[in-house]
Amino acid sequence: MTDHTFDIVVVGAGPAGLAAAKRAAESGASVALLDDNPQPGGQIWRSDPAQWQPLLGKLEPITGARVIAVPEPGRLTLEKFDGDLEIGYGRLILATGARERFLPFPGWTLPNVMGAGGLQALAKSGLPIEGKKVVVAGSGPLLLAVARFMRGHGAKPRLVAEQASDAALLRFGLGLVGHPGKLLQTLQFGAALLGVRHLTSCWPIAADGSGKLESVTLYRAGRIWKEPCDYLACGFGLIPNVELPALLGCRLSETGVEVDDYQQTSVPGVYAAGEVTGIGGLDLSLVEGEIAGNAAAGKPELAASLFGARTRHRRFAASLEKAFALREELKNLTQDDTLVCRCEDVSYERVRRCSGWRDAKLHTRCGMGPCQGRVCGGAVEFLLGWKPESVRPPVFPARIQSLSGPRCPRP
Known part of the structure; x- marks a missing residue:
């Protein structure tokens, strides 16, 4: 398991992560940019990787890598297709984005x-x-x-x-x-x-x-x-990917990771930007990424200069959330024999008889398949109001070898 340490590590190479990495790298800090896809850009920009080459030359891109565990404060365990990696950081920026509901x-x-x-x-x-x-x-x-x-x-x-x-x-x-x-x-x-x-x-x-x-x-x-x-x-709609922030102990709200004016989470030295803090669209993700990158790099005055733009984009995000809120009638789509958990073939009838996530996992294995509840979790929250439980490592399904390092925490 190779070991590297950086001043700033950015997790997620979508719009928010790229914006954060750019600002952080401009400060002269050593920056690593992680993403589980082979190319940066996120879902929106991944089809044109050439545009990111100038930026990638100023930092350490680590693509095709997933954070699976946090062995200790200031360190992350990653899994890649060709091996494992452990990295250290001084400051961490979480730009883990969102997934479809x-x-x-x-x-x-x-x-x-x-x-x-x-x-x-x-x-x-x-x-x-x-x-x-x-x-x-x-x-x-x-x-x-x-x-x-x-x-x-x-x-x-x-x-x-x-x-x-x-x-x-x-x-x-x-x-x-x-x-x-x-x-x-x-x-x-x-x-x-x-x-x-x-x-x-x-x-x-x-x-x-x-x-x-x-x-x-x-x-x-x-x-x-x-x-x-x-x-x-x-x-x-979209659901923020808050599993890694939750594992790190970041405080969560109804809409995502809670942050202060400088995009810092409740954990000192850990910042969050983009859809993981609440669904707001491309423009909000970019400005939040810039604020987080500047703040993590010790440039609070540059971060503060973007507060006005962020406020405008947040107003738009609020109107978006209100206009496209899911109606109650959609709860009637799911029939008793409809599969809710695709991974474990669990029907809605079996899930709704349970009192909560712990009961459902004990009796049906709902949420315990390869997706680890990423697909069924959002559906069950909408249908039954169950909130996600606490997160334990690994954040993603991982090889036994990746979890057997001396500092890797046991689930």
Whole structure:
């Protein structure tokens, strides 16, 4: 197990992590940038790795690596495909991002039913989508971005099914007047999707097919119908990836990791930026990353100069959260025989009979599969109100060899 120590370690190479690493590296500090993907950029920028080469030359990129444990304060245990690594840090910036929220409904485990962002990521990686019929369903601006991407790469978006109401979207749209850049982006989405149906107060109630997806059953205002499609891309919002912050002892709120004005968490020397502190979009992630990078590098005056921009972006994030809040009716999508935990084949009926996560794990193994509750956890929290339990190492499934080091903590 190789050992390295850096002034600043940034976990996550998405927009927030890249912004933080850039500011930290500019200060002259030694910086390591970790990500579990082979290329930096996160889901939004990963398709153009060349643009990050100048930055990567100023720091130590460690890609294809996952933090699996915290052996002691100031140290992280990483697992890579070609071995293990332990690194030390003076300050730590957590930019672990967010993942898609899945809501179980009949047929959601069929092949070709996937997350909206997941389908987009697969298409960027070479999944052939040209000529394929796609239905995009769920909630939030990501649906429009994915539909535009699909059309731009030769797919045939059939419709966008948005669960939010016309009234909620109207209020949100009027609020965009104060955010010209967001308004322009929305208009561009609309222009790119001319001819594609956009239905509000609409959601999928079943995915249908024999062996693979053939159609999706949709509901809107009392009407139920089947829409033929090759892919169903669902996105019911995002969930912050707070497992590593929780393991480090960072205080959490209802929306993510709690931070102060300088993006520092409740743990001294540990900062957090981007979607892990609350879902807010690209612009907020970038400015939070810059604040965290400057603060961690000992440049509080530079960090403070960005407070105003962050306040503006947070106001937009708050309006986004309000407009696209999930409606209670979506809890009716999950039937008793619907699988909630895909990893362990656990039905909703078995889960809802339990009193909480501990009871469910003891009697059903829900949340104990390879995803460690990352898929079913968000769904169960929405359906039953169960909050995530405390996090124990490993943060991700890991090889026994990776956990057998002399300083690696035992679960």
